[in-house]
Amino acid sequence: MKEHIVSSFDEELQKITARISEMGGLAEEELSMALEAVRLRDGALARKVIESDDRLDMMDARLEHDAIQMLALRQPVASDLREIVAALKVSSTLERIGDLAKNIAKRTQVLNEGQPLRVTGSILRMGKLTQTLFAEVLDAYTSRNTSMAVSVWKRDVEVDEMYNSIFRELTTYMMEDPRVISLCSQLLFVAKNLERIGDHATFISEMTYYVVEGEQLGDDRPKGDPLAAFIED
Numbered sequence: 001m002k003e004h005i006v007s008s009f010d011e012e013l014q015k016i017t018a019r020i021s022e023m024g025g026l027a028e029e030e031l032s033m034a035l036e037a038v039r040l041r042d043g044a045l046a047r048k049v050i051e052s053d054d055r056l057d058m059m060d061a062r063l064e065h066d067a068i069q070m071l072a073l074r075q076p077v078a079s080d081l082r083e084i085v086a087a088l089k090v091s092s093t094l095e096r097i098g099d100l101a102k103n104i105a106k107r108t109q110v111l112n113e114g115q116p117l118r119v120t121g122s123i124l125r126m127g128k129l130t131q132t133l134f135a136e137v138l139d140a141y142t143s144r145n146t147s148m149a150v151s152v153w154k155r156d157v158e159v160d161e162m163y164n165s166i167f168r169e170l171t172t173y174m175m176e177d178p179r180v181i182s183l184c185s186q187l188l189f190v191a192k193n194l195e196r197i198g199d200h201a202t203f204i205s206e207m208t209y210y211v212v213e214g215e216q217l218g219d220d221r222p223k224g225d226p227l228a229a230f231i232e233d
Helices: 002-040 043-074 078-111 120-143 146-176 178-213
Strands: none
Touching: 002 043, 002 078, 002 120, 043 078, 078 178, 120 146, 120 178, 146 178
16 A cells, blocks of 8 residues: 555656646747747747747646645655655746746737847847757756756856846947837847846756755856846836
């Protein structure tokens, strides 16, 4: 009987892990489509991202319900408890990343009404780096690879530096030509959303390390200058 209970608990953990992987794949897809909508100036693709985000919300709610049930009924300890706590936090983080991808898509719809700006290329490069780090941290979490997780955790400073560079470039554009202030503001929001996705990726790194090692990764992560912290959605 005890073996059956243990086996059942392991199966429930595996299901939660599988759902995290599914959510991660969906969040990756939303981010990819949002950036492609920016690149192609594709309003229809942007709308698709916006409409698909409800799936992540529902998956997060379902995982939260199941995880809380496991905590209440199974009363896990040690590594099993860390697995469930981390899954709850990572699920919520993936839902937020989906929201940020949706925000990027919403900005795209406004950007398409104006003339394309050269700085868009810089934002797309920032997006590519963010996608890479996000994909790597999802792999790290799934495989419980702490080395890969720490690598992503350290490299987020590259995203911060790209954001700061884009902020300066867009600020210069707006000072030189007030007619582009509206468009540049939208691009700033896109860049800020990407910077936040990078921050969320580092949090998943921290959760990966916590699950495997049973301790916090630390607070000495390299960070870019806190430039333009006032930019909000």
